[in-house]
Amino acid sequence: MTGAGTDHSKAPGRGGPAIVLVRPQLAVNVGMAARAMANFGLDDLRLVAPKNGWPRTGEYKDVAEAAASGALHVLDGARVFATIEEAVADLTAVYATTARERGQGKPVLSPETAMAAWAAPIRSGERRGILFGPERTGLGNDEVTLADAVVTFPVDPAHGSLNLAQAVLLMGYEWRRQSGDAALPFAEPELSRPASREALLSFFAYVEGELTAAGFFRPDGKQPVMRRNLRNIFHRIGMSEQDVKTLRGAVVRLVQGPRRRTPEGG
Amino acid sequence: MTGAGTDHSKAPGRGGPAIVLVRPQLAVNVGMAARAMANFGLDDLRLVAPKNGWPRTGEYKDVAEAAASGALHVLDGARVFATIEEAVADLTAVYATTARERGQGKPVLSPETAMAAWAAPIRSGERRGILFGPERTGLGNDEVTLADAVVTFPVDPAHGSLNLAQAVLLMGYEWRRQSGDAALPFAEPELSRPASREALLSFFAYVEGELTAAGFFRPDGKQPVMRRNLRNIFHRIGMSEQDVKTLRGAVVRLVQGPRRRTPEGG
Known part of the structure; x- marks a missing residue:
């Protein structure tokens, strides 16, 4: 255990809560x-009496860094304390995470409620922190007593x-x-770039013309409703200019059949 | 790869989205x-072409189960498919998780928006699923194309x-x-059991009486404001009947000093 446990002057942290790992067992x-x-912008990591200390060299360091x-x-800025009391000395509020009732x-707060309650105080400069217990046992009851509230997770x-x-x-x-x-x-x-209405209507007219020629709109009386359904399908795409060109090109190919092969290709 | 890839009849799932791991590398x-x-009640796990297959025996099984x-x-119910297309065949919507723009x-949805959009359809019986890519590379672009939307995380x-x-x-x-x-x-x-107002006021009267006798309320003119502050401190506790008894007992001890020891103890 280092003797620098109470030096909070070099505290990292851009305002998020401190993460206090109590007696963590594994590197x-x-x-x-x-x-x-780090994924969520937190960088104030505090370790309380980690098992095997907190060697910044050797296998422990290699495993932790990997x-x-x-x-x-975050690892480099982590600070080690002998006791929870020392680790939370500069904080104005502490929550304890726990999986069971104490x-x-x-x-008893959800993560959402807990962090919603802390957003304004931390933004205004308060330092607050969350306790996490050892892997197998969780926090002891006397350790939970140090917290203002417990946080638990909405698990099955x-x-x-x-x-x-x-x-x-x-x-x-x-x-x-x-x-x-x-x-x-x-x-x-x-x-x-969204397609202009003009480009869209021109596309509809082209497609519907080809479909009419191909005998798609049968029986005759059905044409209005079939056309409406078709237009609505295309409208749902929310087409860009490029989309209209792509689809128009596809229909052209279907109508005209394969491009004549070039002499080299044939 | 098993040939049972398209058998969806035995699908587990109590309504939550299917979790589709595409080419996962490590057991x-x-x-x-x-x-x-399992923490969040999901149990429909689908594996697409897992590296080394999906051996339900041997070291792979041991590592995965540990x-x-x-x-x-969840592991026991996991189903293996040769392709994403087979894995999502029975689903009516698919989202792809990705860490980068495609x-x-x-x-592009947040986890919150994505799951909010799916709550009602899944409740009404639709099966939907989320794709997760391999550990190192994430999903390929052609794989993302199979999805209706991408989901990414609000990370730093x-x-x-x-x-x-x-x-x-x-x-x-x-x-x-x-x-x-x-x-x-x-x-x-x-x-x-919340303390009755009567018990609370009786406690206040007792404490204030002892404090007056002890000369706490000085100077004289300050007594009203000091008494108000003190009452407000105690009010903030939201005391139970038991809390009032505990605090009253503590004050009694402070006033009367140590209990006389019993002959045996002395």
Whole structure:
């Protein structure tokens, strides 16, 4: 355990909640938790009495870094504390994640409710943090007592079994959603350029002319309703200029048959 | 590859979307995806051309089952298909998860929007499914073409790196939220029994009497505001009958000092 446990001056964190892993057992889970955090912009990782300490060298480091994938900045910034009390000393609110009821009379929140409640305070500069217990046992009751509320996940009670990094992932996801920063990394591309009504009506006229010539609209009395259905099908596509050209070209080929082969090709 | 690829008659699924893993490479990821699914009540797992096939024996089975934790029913019900086309044949809509833009002009949805759009159709009996690509490469462009829309995750673009099971977990989580079945596995316990106003006022009177006797309310003119502040602090607790007894007992001890020891103890 390092003696620097109470130095909060170098705290990373761009405003999201601190992720406090209490007595994590496996290096791979510390790494995967870091990876989960980085996905949602969290970078304040705190480890309380990790099993085997927190070696920044050797196999432990290799395993953690491999599991962290691109989230080395989170691992590198991780701080180690001897006790939860030290780890949360600079925080103004603490939630404890737990999979089972603790009978402590604390509020029980969903990830969504929990992170919605924290969005404004954290935006205004408060530091808050979430406790996650060891892999096999979860937090002890005395550890849960340190929290203002417990957070649990809306899992199927018959098959609820989230691992440590999955629990961190869901809290990070909800933080990002509730903090109003949940833009997708890319958006629906602009349609090349919507087809003008003129181009669309010209396409309809062409297709319907060819279909009439081919005897598609039978029996005669049915033509109006058949034409309407067909136009509505094409309307649902929301065609671009390019789409109209593509479809028109396809119909032309169907009507005219194969292009004559070039001499070389024939 | 089994020849039973198109047999959908034994389809599991209690209504949630099918999870279609396309060419998954590692047994551990198939197992962890199953575990992620089970948490949120999903049980229709489909594997398209898994690397090394899908051996239900040997090391592959051991690794997958260990990773699945309690979700063996999902693994056991998993079906293998040779192609995506066979895997989605019975579905009426397909979304493809992807981390990058594909330039295909398809709608781009968040997990939330995607699952919100599917809640009503699936409830009314439609079968729908979500494609997830292989670990390293994601879905190919021709594979994305098979989908009605793409789904991507609201990750930090600088550090977005979800693994296969994490992507499945987030879709499962949103399915459960959007399908209106996101009850928490346990709720806030009932307060033992809220304290009556009479018990509360009696407690205040006792405490304030002792504090007056102890000379706490100084200077004299300050007593009203000090008393109001103190009452408001206690009101914020929302005390139960038991809480009032506990606090009253604590104050009694502070006033009277240690209990006289019994002869045996002394």
